[in-house]
Amino acid sequence: MTLFPATGTPQRQTGVGIDFWTVLARIGQMVGGDRVSLPVEETTHVPITPLGPNTGRYRSRAVRAVVRPRTADDVRGIVELFADSGIAASLHAYGTGANWGLGSREPARDGAVVLDLSGLDRIRDIDVAQGWAVLEPGVTQARLATLLEGTERMVNLTASSAHTSVVGNALDRGVGLRHQRVEDLMGLEVVLPDGESVRVGWWPEPDRPTPVYAHGLGPSLVQLFVQSDLGVVTAATVRLLPRPEALRVVRLNFTPDRTEAATAAVRRWVAQGLTSGVVKIYNEAAARAYGSPPGRCLVHVCVDGTPEAVQALTGVVTAEATRSGLFTEVSDSDATDPDTPHHDIAVQVERAYAGDPDPTDTLFETKTGHSAGTLDKEGGILLFLPLVPFTGPALARVGELLEQVLAETGIRCGATLNALNADVVDCVVTMRFAREDEHATANAHRALNRLYTLFTAEGFIPYRLDVEHTGWAGRLTAGTGERALAQRLKDLLDPQQVIAPGRYA
Numbered sequence: 001m002t003l004f005p006a007t008g009t010p011q012r013q014t015g016v017g018i019d020f021w022t023v024l025a026r027i028g029q030m031v032g033g034d035r036v037s038l039p040v041e042e043t044t045h046v047p048i049t050p051l052g053p054n055t056g057r058y059r060s061r062a063v064r065a066v067v068r069p070r071t072a073d074d075v076r077g078i079v080e081l082f083a084d085s086g087i088a089a090s091l092h093a094y095g096t097g098a099n100w101g102l103g104s105r106e107p108a109r110d111g112a113v114v115l116d117l118s119g120l121d122r123i124r125d126i127d128v129a130q131g132w133a134v135l136e137p138g139v140t141q142a143r144l145a146t147l148l149e150g151t152e153r154m155v156n157l158t159a160s161s162a163h164t165s166v167v168g169n170a171l172d173r174g175v176g177l178r179h180q181r182v183e184d185l186m187g188l189e190v191v192l193p194d195g196e197s198v199r200v201g202w203w204p205e206p207d208r209p210t211p212v213y214a215h216g217l218g219p220s221l222v223q224l225f226v227q228s229d230l231g232v233v234t235a236a237t238v239r240l241l242p243r244p245e246a247l248r249v250v251r252l253n254f255t256p257d258r259t260e261a262a263t264a265a266v267r268r269w270v271a272q273g274l275t276s277g278v279v280k281i282y283n284e285a286a287a288r289a290y291g292s293p294p295g296r297c298l299v300h301v302c303v304d305g306t307p308e309a310v311q312a313l314t315g316v317v318t319a320e321a322t323r324s325g326l327f328t329e330v331s332d333s334d335a336t337d338p339d340t341p342h343h344d345i346a347v348q349v350e351r352a353y354a355g356d357p358d359p360t361d362t363l364f365e366t367k368t369g370h371s372a373g374t375l376d377k378e379g380g381i382l383l384f385l386p387l388v389p390f391t392g393p394a395l396a397r398v399g400e401l402l403e404q405v406l407a408e409t410g411i412r413c414g415a416t417l418n419a420l421n422a423d424v425v426d427c428v429v430t431m432r433f434a435r436e437d438e439h440a441t442a443n444a445h446r447a448l449n450r451l452y453t454l455f456t457a458e459g460f461i462p463y464r465l466d467v468e469h470t471g472w473a474g475r476l477t478a479g480t481g482e483r484a485l486a487q488r489l490k491d492l493l494d495p496q497q498v499i500a501p502g503r504y505a
């Protein structure tokens with residue numbers, strides 16, 4: 001329910017202390033009473049979260065309120081109110097809340113006041129020539145890409161829905177089709193736990209144009225607020241990439257028994273600079289969404305540049321792939337030949353690499369079985385995201401571990417291997433389940449627990465965590481002193497714990 005009725009008179013909620021209520025009432029006056037929501041109670045007196053369901057079917061956290069500010073000044077005022085009040089409540093912020101498979105909008109812990117920043121949706125400034133845009137957390141990749149249509153610049157898209165947050169995904173180290181999105185963060189506007197708003201990294205100066213460079217002088221502070229509970233990010237300067245003159249995606253299939261040799265061949269192409277962007281390797285389960293036949297893994301190799309360079313490099317990759325004898329199918333014409341069986345999907349894949357998302361989310365819905373608007377309510381998806389060495393034996397071992405999880409839990413995992421460079425692969429492991437089936441849901445969560453145990457034992461460490469495995473942040477860095485240093489920074493900047501501890505705290 002909303003905090004205020006139409007008359008604007010506060011309604012007292014049972015169980016909410018007067019100090020907390022006073023703060024919420026003042027926030028309601030600041031942002032509007034219809035933009036502050038509280039949990040509702042069923043006839044059983046069990047609070048229903050205003051966050052709604054999540055596609056991972058993680059436990060719904062007890063949320064004290066949800067606030068939907070419209071501006072960065074609103075956020076600053078809200079944080080300042082909580083800081084000055086001294087009440088025992090912490091703020092958890094999200095952009096569009098599409099953190100599917102990892103908890104969606106859920107905070108890591110109970111008792112948070114949630115800041116829904118989707119209303120901060122302005123593209124404040126953009127310079128195509130210099131290659132930057134200043135975005136608020138509610139700006140989606142589809143909106144930014146549409147603005148860049150026909151220009152010399154493009155956005156580093158992800159393979160997720162077109163309607164997800166650019167800034168939110170980058171702050172959680174999401175992977176785009178060109179590289180990890182955190183590399184595109186040039187500067188951040190952050191509200192600190194005391195309500196002060198600061199800018200770190202590169203920020204546009206109208207009277208003095210400077211080269212776009214994130215690090216500046218002295219300690220580089222942009223990364224301090226990535227996967228961080230040290231402040232609330234209200235805007236970011238995001239790098240826009242040069243748009244290639246030409247682009248092609250080579251499609252390769254191979255059988256699982258050839259994983260070690262096939263992936264070693266692909267790594268060589270990446271190491272020698274024959275590829276562009278993120279090479280993607282899909283296991284059998286993940287490859288089906290892209291039209292691969294049963295029993296086949298799939299590789300997408302992007303090549304871009306000038307038309308002459310694309311033609312030459314495509315010829316080299318296809319010739320080497322054919323000559324190796326490792327691949328059952330080698331094609332560089334799926335997107336250009338309408339008679340190929342994979343034509344429609346191939347066109348969408350190439351468009352995404354070129355920074356042009358599909359606003360209808362056709363491929364996203366094929367992969368997930370649901371639209372972006374219904375996924376949390378109707379879908380069942382869990383994610384596990386480890387980093388794996390880009391070697392044939394390591395990637396073959398990934399397949400073995402997934403087979404072990406299948407044998408133990410009955411959950412067949414999809415796996416997409418994103419080659420970040422010639423040495424590191426981001427492995428996106430997906431578990432789909434029928435959310436209405438309690439047994440299937442329990443098995444999927446059991447599979448997730450086993451993945452954490454099995455993969456970390458091999459040294460394959462996750463780079464993003466879900467809301468149920470926050471304790472692994474300390475376990476995976478034990479003895480290095482890193483967690484202790486992070487806690488000292490937290491205690492220094494946020495002694496009252498105004499910002500809620502996150503998945504990495």
